[in-house]
Amino acid sequence: MAVLDLLATLVVFLGLAQLGKTQPGPYPGQIKNLVTFGDSYSDVYVPGDNATAWPVYAAMYGDFTLYPFARSGATCSNYLTYKPYPSVFESQLPLYFTEKYNGSLELNPNDTIYTLWIGTNDVGVNALLTGSQTPGVTLVNTITCAVDWVRVLYTSGARNFIVQNMLPLQDTILYSANSYYNRYWTAQRNSTEWNVFMTELTNTGNDLSRLMLQALAPTMEGAHLGVFDSYGLISDVRANPQNYLNGTAPLNVTGCINSCIYELNESTSATGDCTIAEGTARDSFLWYDELHPSEQTDRVIAREISAAIVNTGDNGTSWPTYAAMYGDFALYPYAKAGATCSNYLTPRLYPSVFESQLPLYFTEKLNGSLELDPTDTIYTLWIGTNDVGVGELITGQQNPGVTLVDTIGCAVEWMLPLQDTILYSTYSYPNRYWTEQRNTTEWNVFMTEMTNTGNALSHAILQSLAPTLEGAHLGYFDSYGLISNIRTFPQDYLNGTVPYNLTGCINS
Numbered sequence: 082m083a084v085l086d087l088l089a090t091l092v093v094f095l096g097l098a099q100l101g102k103t104q105p106g107p108y109p110g111q112i113k114n115l116v117t118f119g120d121s122y123s124d125v126y127v128p129g130d131n132a133t134a135w136p137v138y139a140a141m142y143g144d145f146t147l148y149p150f151a152r153s154g155a156t157c158s159n160y161l162t163y164k165p166y167p168s169v170f171e172s173q174l175p176l177y178f179t180e181k182y183n184g185s186l187e188l189n190p191n192d193t194i195y196t197l198w199i200g201t202n203d204v205g206v207n208a209l210l211t212g213s214q215t216p217g218v219t220l221v222n223t224i225t226c227a228v229d230w231v232r233v234l235y236t237s238g239a240r241n242f243i244v245q246n247m248l249p250l251q252d253t254i255l256y257s258a259n260s261y262y263n264r265y266w267t268a269q270r271n272s273t274e275w276n277v278f279m280t281e282l283t284n285t286g287n288d289l290s291r292l293m294l295q296a297l298a299p300t301m302e303g304a305h306l307g308v309f310d311s312y313g314l315i316s317d318v319r320a321n322p323q324n325y326l327n328g329t330a331p332l333n334v335t336g337c338i339n340s341c342i343y344e345l346n347e348s349t350s351a352t353g354d355c356t357i358a359e360g361t362a363r364d365s366f367l368w369y370d371e372l373h374p375s376e377q378t379d380r381v382i383a384r385e386i387s388a389a390i391v392n393t394g395d396n397g398t399s400w401p402t403y404a405a406m407y408g409d410f411a412l413y414p415y416a417k418a419g420a421t422c423s424n425y426l427t428p429r430l431y432p433s434v435f436e437s438q439l440p441l442y443f444t445e446k447l448n449g450s451l452e453l454d455p456t457d458t459i460y461t462l463w464i465g466t467n468d469v470g471v472g473e474l475i476t477g478q479q480n481p482g483v484t485l486v487d488t489i490g491c492a493v494e495w496m497l498p499l500q501d502t503i504l505y506s507t508y509s510y511p512n513r514y515w516t517e518q519r520n521t522t523e524w525n526v527f528m529t530e531m532t533n534t535g536n537a538l539s540h541a542i543l544q545s546l547a548p549t550l551e552g553a554h555l556g557y558f559d560s561y562g563l564i565s566n567i568r569t570f571p572q573d574y575l576n577g578t579v580p581y582n583l584t585g586c587i588n589s
């Protein structure tokens with residue numbers, strides 16, 4: 082079905098490509114703990130970006146408690162590809178199980194997600210690429226090992242998993258065709274051949290891993306398993322750096338922050354001839370050094386992964402899919418969970434309407450990949466829930482001086498009666514969206530003001546805007562009125578088999 086294909090291609094960079102229709106991701110707000118396994122890409126103690134590793138940012142963005150087990154230099158198993166570092170199977174998992182069974186680590190499987198990002202050391206120099214593995218070992222064993230990580234943790238009770246696939250290692254300086262001798266390799270080699278071989282290893286490895294995980298998923302009852310497409314994300318950063326990098330130097334996806342050129346056969350413990358970018362210029366780089374992503378790239382990874390885990394939504398099919406089905410429309414969905422109207426007003430780490438959704442729409446329109454006849458196309462916007470809610474206007478965390486008027490000026494659409502949601506009702510309980518102390522009466526009063534004022538304001542702004550839009554049809558959908566009506570006349574709308582419930586929720 083075309084609509085679903087389109088949805089699927091748009092969520093690729095959001096990461097959690099669900100394996101198997103019967104096992105969707107964790108429900109919104111379910112996950113509280115993030116347990117990470119892997120190598121220097123995820124090591125928070127000796128971070129590969131010499132700054133702050135992605136798990137720290139992901140925990141911050143998604144409000145998770147972090148349990149970091151990933152260690153620099155790690156391979157999946159030292160029995161396959163030996164490195165004198167703490168591998169996943171001989172060190173990271175044993176430490177995790179020791180802490181689990183001696184009681185120092187107590188994690189409820191329901192609200193804990195486990196991630197693994199491995200492969201960089203397994204397939205690279207002094208391993209598969211240079212034929213330095215245990216004799217007989219191939220990429221198949223390496224990938225099987227990563228899949229076994231899921232199996233082992235599932236058997237021990239874990240239920241939520243994300244496997245991060247390999248990024249395009251052939252695009253790191255170490256493995257690129259125009260490479261120079263560097264801290265990771267100073268011996269003679271044919272960099273063209275390395276680049277070709279590495280392209281095969283990452284592509285084949287990632288495909289194999291996806292297929293094996295796809296086969297494993299249906300056998301794991303009650304589990305959620307996702308693949309995070311690091312390869313696709315980093316490729317997109319290379320192709321469209323302006324969407325991700327924000328440093329003050331020219332954007333740079335081929336060099337690195339900390340570049341050191343060595344002589345042929347020079348000792349790798351020498352320092353080399355270094356060029357080091359400082360300060361705000363650093364955020365212009367995709368790579369930190371010849372092998373590791375930069376801190377800004379790590380922020381991007383963290384943002385995408387935490388958005389995929391938080392998975393804000395209704396845990397079902399969203400209304401645009403139904404609307405397209407009922408009305409027989411082709412659907413072009415740009416809405417994204419977590420969005421506000423503009424991050425300049427109410428900053429959140431999600432793709433906002435003005436800084437992300439509209440730019441994407443216009444890019445596609447201008448480059449010809451989106452061709453829509455204005456006369457048979459209708460545009461909708463439903464925004465405001467995140468702009469006025471927790472972390473923003475209601476808790477005073479918006480940018481200084483920003484008020485509801487700015488938010489409404491940005492959006493001009495109606496909000497539903499948010500004060501009637503459980504989160505903002507007077508009889509509210511501590512819940513997945515807010516557990517800190519607050520005065521529920523005041524929140525309810527404030528929210529009633531914000532939705533009513535906001536809607537009146539948007540009505541007025543739209544009314545004055547309409548006459549200036551020649552040839553256009555502009556309507557407002559009264560979400561506020563509809564939801565209020567459902568509360569008053571539930572029998573006209575709800576059709577489940579238990580008594581109507583207007584104050585509780587399905588997933589309380």
Ligand SMILES: *[C@@H]1O[C@H](CO)[C@@H](O)[C@H](O)[C@H]1NC(C)=O
Nearest residue numbers: 130131132338339340357358
């Ligand atoms: C690594 O990080 C330290 C501490 O922030 C900083 O002083 C140093 O300049 C960084 N080195 C490089 C090469 O980026």
Ligand SMILES: *[C@@H]1O[C@H](CO)[C@@H](O)[C@H](O)[C@H]1NC(C)=O
Nearest residue numbers: 176179180181183184185186
């Ligand atoms: C549990 O094991 C870990 C790892 O060996 C150790 O650091 C910790 O002190 C142990 N805790 C208890 C309560 O024995």
Ligand SMILES: *[C@@H]1O[C@H](CO)[C@@H](O)[C@H](O)[C@H]1NC(C)=O
Nearest residue numbers: 188189190191192238240303
């Ligand atoms: C996890 O969730 C399931 C289903 O909601 C529930 O039956 C189970 O008791 C929960 N387990 C724990 C340890 O909270």
Ligand SMILES: *[C@@H]1O[C@H](CO)[C@@H](O)[C@H](O)[C@H]1NC(C)=O
Nearest residue numbers: 270271272273274275276277
């Ligand atoms: C490096 O490998 C490529 C591809 O196999 C080959 O065309 C090229 O001649 C090699 N270069 C050297 C210097 O051996």
Ligand SMILES: *[C@@H]1O[C@H](CO)[C@@H](O)[C@H](O)[C@H]1NC(C)=O
Nearest residue numbers: 327328329361362364377380
């Ligand atoms: C780039 O954006 C990140 C947030 O993603 C921010 O923390 C960082 O300070 C920005 N860098 C610069 C140089 O503005």
Ligand SMILES: *[C@@H]1O[C@H](CO)[C@@H](O)[C@H](O)[C@H]1NC(C)=O
Nearest residue numbers: 331333335336337338340356
């Ligand atoms: C990118 O960074 C490298 C340093 O690693 C530098 O040599 C190169 O000139 C930079 N390229 C651009 C386009 O700025």
Ligand SMILES: *[C@@H]1O[C@H](CO)[C@@H](O)[C@H](O)[C@H]1NC(C)=O
Nearest residue numbers: 267268269270344345346347
């Ligand atoms: C580099 O080392 C290799 C292997 O030890 C040797 O064959 C080669 O002659 C050396 N090249 C130079 C320029 O030192």
Ligand SMILES: *[C@@H]1O[C@H](CO)[C@@H](O)[C@H](O)[C@H]1NC(C)=O
Nearest residue numbers: 103105108395396397587588
């Ligand atoms: C989310 O949806 C799945 C599949 O439709 C269902 O099995 C699960 O119980 C739902 N979870 C919640 C919390 O509603």
Ligand SMILES: *[C@@H]1O[C@H](CO)[C@@H](O)[C@H](O)[C@H]1NC(C)=O
Nearest residue numbers: 321441444445446448449450
């Ligand atoms: C148009 O831009 C979008 C978004 O950047 C991109 O995904 C698509 O491949 C581009 N299409 C063409 C034909 O360039």
Ligand SMILES: *[C@@H]1O[C@H](CO)[C@@H](O)[C@H](O)[C@H]1NC(C)=O
Nearest residue numbers: 519520521522523524525526
């Ligand atoms: C909560 O706010 C209401 C309205 O301002 C006030 O009447 C009430 O005393 C407050 N309750 C607490 C516990 O502060």
Ligand SMILES: *[C@@H]1O[C@H](CO)[C@@H](O)[C@H](O)[C@H]1NC(C)=O
Nearest residue numbers: 403407574575576577578579
């Ligand atoms: C309620 O009505 C919808 C159509 O609006 C239908 O798809 C759904 O199956 C009905 N639910 C029940 C429990 O009958």
Ligand SMILES: *[C@@H]1O[C@H](CO)[C@@H](O)[C@H](O)[C@H]1NC(C)=O
Nearest residue numbers: 580581582584585586587589
């Ligand atoms: C409505 O659902 C809530 C659970 O969210 C439950 O506690 C409450 O008893 C239900 N009320 C009615 C009238 O069934």
